[in-house]
Every structure is written in C-alpha cells, then in structure tokens.
Amino acid sequence: MLPFRLVYSSGYYLPIGEHVFPAQKYRQIHQRLLQEHIAAAEDFLEPQPASDEDILLVHTGDYVRKLKTGTLSPLEEMQLEVPYSPELVRAFWLAAGGSILAAERAMADGIAVNIGGGFHHAFPDHGEGFCVIHDVAVAIRRLQKDGKIKTAMTVDCDVHHGNGTAAIFGGHAGSPAPLPSSAGGRAKPRITTAPAGDVFTISLHQQNNYPAWKPPSSIDVNLPDGVGDVDYLHWLDNALSSAFRQFQPDLLCYIAGADPYREDQLGGLALTIEGLKQRDELVFRVGRARQIPVMVTFAGGYARNVEDTVTIHCNTVLAAKEASQRKAG
Numbered sequence: 001m002l003p004f005r006l007v008y009s010s011g012y013y014l015p016i017g018e019h020v021f022p023a024q025k026y027r028q029i030h031q032r033l034l035q036e037h038i039a040a041a042e043d044f045l046e047p048q049p050a051s052d053e054d055i056l057l058v059h060t061g062d063y064v065r066k067l068k069t070g071t072l073s074p075l076e077e078m079q080l081e082v083p084y085s086p087e088l089v090r091a092f093w094l095a096a097g098g099s100i101l102a103a104e105r106a107m108a109d110g111i112a113v114n115i116g117g118g119f120h121h122a123f124p125d126h127g128e129g130f131c132v133i134h135d136v137a138v139a140i141r142r143l144q145k146d147g148k149i150k151t152a153m154t155v156d157c158d159v160h161h162g163n164g165t166a167a168i169f170g171g172h173a174g175s176p177a178p179l180p181s182s183a184g185g186r187a188k189p190r191i192t193t194a195p196a197g198d199v200f201t202i203s204l205h206q207q208n209n210y211p212a213w214k215p216p217s218s219i220d221v222n223l224p225d226g227v228g229d230v231d232y233l234h235w236l237d238n239a240l241s242s243a244f245r246q247f248q249p250d251l252l253c254y255i256a257g258a259d260p261y262r263e264d265q266l267g268g269l270a271l272t273i274e275g276l277k278q279r280d281e282l283v284f285r286v287g288r289a290r291q292i293p294v295m296v297t298f299a300g301g302y303a304r305n306v307e308d309t310v311t312i313h314c315n316t317v318l319a320a321k322e323a324s325q326r327k328a329g
C-alpha cells in the first residue's frame with residue numbers, strides 16, 4: 001500500500017464526445033496504476049462533489065447559477081471549448097471535491113494526488129479552455145476557511161499559462177519586474193514577478209501559446225518555443241528557489257500538466273517522458289526538503305498517442321511513491 005492516497009472517481013469522465021481533450025484518460029490512468037502495481041485498490045479514495053458553498057468561495061453567484069440552470073450565453077459556452085451539459089457541470093463539481101479531498105489528505109500524509117483536476121483556466125465569473133471550475137482554487141479556499149492552512153503555493157507546470165489561477169489569487173499592486181537570474185548561454189525565457197497575497201502562484205509555460213492574455217502570476221516563466229529537458233528543469237529549479245526565498249506556504253499545489261511533452265498536439269515545448277518525470281521528482285524533492293505537503297492535480301495532456309499522456313501522469317504517481325520511499329528509507 002502507498003504511504004499516501006490517490007483520489008479518483010469514474011465520474012471524472014467528461015461527457016464531451018470526440019474531443020482533443022482525452023476525457024477517457026482518467027479511467028486509463030486508474031487502470032494502468034493498478035495493472036502495473038504502482039498502486040493497489042485500497043490506495044484510492046472516492047471523492048464527493050464539492051458543495052455549492054465550496055464553489056462559491058471562488059466563483060461568482062451569477063456564474064454558478066448559469067451553470068446550474070443551463071443559461072450560459074452562446075459566447076460563454078463557446079469560450080469553454082467543451083459542450084455544456086448538466087453532466088459536465090456534475091463532473092466539475094466532483095473534480096473540485098476531489099481536489100478538496102486531496103488537499104486534506106496531503107495535509108495528513110505529506111502527499112496526495114487527485115487523478116484529475118488542475119482546471120487552471122477557470123476564472124471566478126467564467127470558464128475557458130476546457131475548464132469550468134477552478135478545482136485547485138476551491139480546495140485552497142476551503143482549507144483556508146477550515147483553518148487547516150493560511151497560505152499556499154501553486155506550481156503550475158502545464159504548458160499553458162495558469163491564467164485563471166493568476167486572476168483568482170493575483171490582483172495585487174505593483175507592476176511586473178524582471179527577475180535577475182543566471183542563464184549561461186541558454187535561450188532565455190522572459191521571467192516576470194508580481195507581489196503575492198496569501199497564495200503564491202508560479203507558472204512555467206510556453207510564451208507563444210494559449211492564453212493570449214496572461215494575467216501576472218507571482219512568478220511567470222515565459223519559455224520560448226522548443227525548450228527541452230535540461231533548460232526546463234533549470235528554469236523550474238530557478239523559479240522554485242526564488243519563490244521559497246520570498247514565501248513559506250503551508251501547502252504546495254502542483255499542477256502537473258502532461259502537455260510540455262514533445263509529442264503534444266497543443267504544446268510547443270520539447271520535453272521527453274523521462275524529463276517530465278524528473279520535473280515531478282524535483283517538485284516532490286523540494287516539498288520533502290522543506291516539509292511542505294504536496295497536493296497534485298493533472299491538468300492537460302494532448303499527446304498524439306494518448307498512451308503517452310497516461311504514462312506521463314502515471315509517472316507522476318511513481319515519482320511521488322519514490323519520493324516517499326526515500327523518506328522512509
């Protein structure tokens with residue numbers, strides 16, 4: 001049995017038909033983790049849907065009402081880029097409940113993984129980019145409300161900028177300023193910083209990609225096209241070091257997108273499957289070293305071969321397992 005819990009429900013499946021978002025990936029990850037004996041059946045916890053009260057900690061009453069009554073405007077529905085249905089709304093309430101449970105379990109066990117979630121493009125008053133509800137933000141606000149944490153840090157390694165996260169937790173005075181950093185001949189990303197409130201947000205993403213408007217995170221690493229393993233790991237390490245010089249979170253929320261992968265259809269970076277696992281290991285190592293609980297969500301992944309996306313996500317669980325075993329040994 002794993003020394004931490006995995007949160008999963010068959011209800012994570014998104015009823016969106018033929019779509020570039022592989023909604024079946026959650027079921028496939030669950031199966032693969034069991035088949036390869038990375039996890040056992042008793043390692044999984046079944047989440048309950050978040051309550052409306054939880055969702056309203058982040059989202060506006062008007063938006064929640066439109067979702068629940070099926071009254072989004074055609075433009076709002078188009079922005080989602082997934083077809084609206086009451087079942088879709090249920091799946092997102094469940095994903096948010098899963099992230100709440102994973103955050104609670106991370107506080108208890110040091111690590112927890114939601115085999116879903118990471119819908120970082122959802123804003124308080126609208127959804128976009130396949131994201132209806134910002135499950136990670138809901139989880140953070142709920143744990144703050146319950147007095148279980150005061151502060152959190154989001155480490156967003158999806159290839160796309162965490163615009164919803166930045167919009168929810170940002171909005172603090174001060175203009176972005178360049179961060180001094182050593183590059184040593186590498187293709188330099190454009191790094192910007194902004195003051196943080198009670199949640200410090202890091203986004204490491206491809207600059208020339210969706211979303212066009214990128215509201216400022218506490219640290220944004222705007223990577224040039226085609227960045228590979230070595231440079232990516234360097235800049236992630238650099239961003240994490242800078243972040244921890246400024247901020248001590250009670251909980252680290254790792255958004256482990258599979259789409260920085262070189263074979264991704266919606267990404268333009270060039271990480272290998274092995275490089276992505278090293279990325280996961282780096283985040284878990286930092287959490288362990290600083291004794292900060294790490295809660296994981298999976299976000300995007302659009303590899304030409306969906307099996308690669310499944311492998312990348314399963315490797316994140318494997319990296320968490322190896323990190324825990326190192327601690328035990």
Ligand SMILES: [Zn+2]
Pocket residue numbers: 158159160257259299300301
């Ligand atoms: Zn993405």
